[in-house]
Amino acid sequence: MKNLxxxxxxxxxxALSSITASAADATYVRGSTAWFEPxxxxxxxxALGGLVAFGQTFGVHNIEAEIGYVNFSASxxxxxxxxxxxxxxxxxxxxxxxxxxxxxxxxxxxxxxxxFAITQGSVSVTVPGVGSGSFSDTDTVWVASGGLRLxxxxxxxxxxxxxxxxxxxxxxxxxxxxxxxxxxxxxxxxFEIGAEYRW
Numbered sequence: 001m002k003n004l005x006x007x008x009x010x011x012x013x014x015a016l017s018s019i020t021a022s023a024a025d026a027t028y029v030r031g032s033t034a035w036f037e038p039x040x041x042x043x044x045x046x047a048l049g050g051l052v053a054f055g056q057t058f059g060v061h062n063i064e065a066e067i068g069y070v071n072f073s074a075s076x077x078x079x080x081x082x083x084x085x086x087x088x089x090x091x092x093x094x095x096x097x098x099x100x101x102x103x104x105x106x107x108x109x110x111x112x113x114x115x116f117a118i119t120q121g122s123v124s125v126t127v128p129g130v131g132s133g134s135f136s137d138t139d140t141v142w143v144a145s146g147g148l149r150l151x152x153x154x155x156x157x158x159x160x161x162x163x164x165x166x167x168x169x170x171x172x173x174x175x176x177x178x179x180x181x182x183x184x185x186x187x188x189x190x191f192e193i194g195a196e197y198r199w
Contacts, residue, residue, distance in 0.1 A: 028062075031050070034190045045072070049069055049071070062096065064096075066091070088120045093113035095145075108150055109151060119138060137175050137176060149192075163194075167187060
């Protein structure tokens with residue numbers, strides 16, 4: 001977690017030093033659909049999620065706040081005992097992006113985000129002849145990401161984009177009826193497509 005905090009401080013310092021002398025060029029809102037694929041998790045499959053960002057542009061610099069949602073799930077059985085698990089993740093971050101102009105309408109953005117994620121783990125278990133039970137718990141962890149975004153301006157106000165980012169997610173700890181559960185190696189690939197509106 002210390003490394004994530006250092007990354008966040010460096011990100012904020014770089015962004016502020018780059019734009020303090022500039023006036024905002026535009027305000028934007030972006031909505032994206034993303035496929036989240038865990039890098040090392042053997043428990044959860046990839047899942048479809050969404051992201052919404054609100055930001056300001058300062059020439060080639062962009063500062064934004066973003067919130068997302070994704071629900072990972074898994075299920076299985078062992079000697080007749082069936083179970084399922086869900087992991088809901090809501091990342092809330094601030095980010096900086098530098099736009100490299102490729103053509104009049106095509107930009108390549110290089111950026112990074114940092115913040116926290118609100119997580120909720122839920123587990124349901126059914127034992128034949130005995131019954132079933134459900135348990136849930138929450139945890140808040142630090143997250144950070146870095147990636148690329150290719151954007152194409154359809155008009156002066158509407159832009160389409162596709163991107164990739166690598167997410168660093170701190171260890172998640174839950175307690176189900178007093179039984180501790182720790183999720184490690186939570187880093188995730190995210191592949192996004194979206195649209196942005198500027199004014």
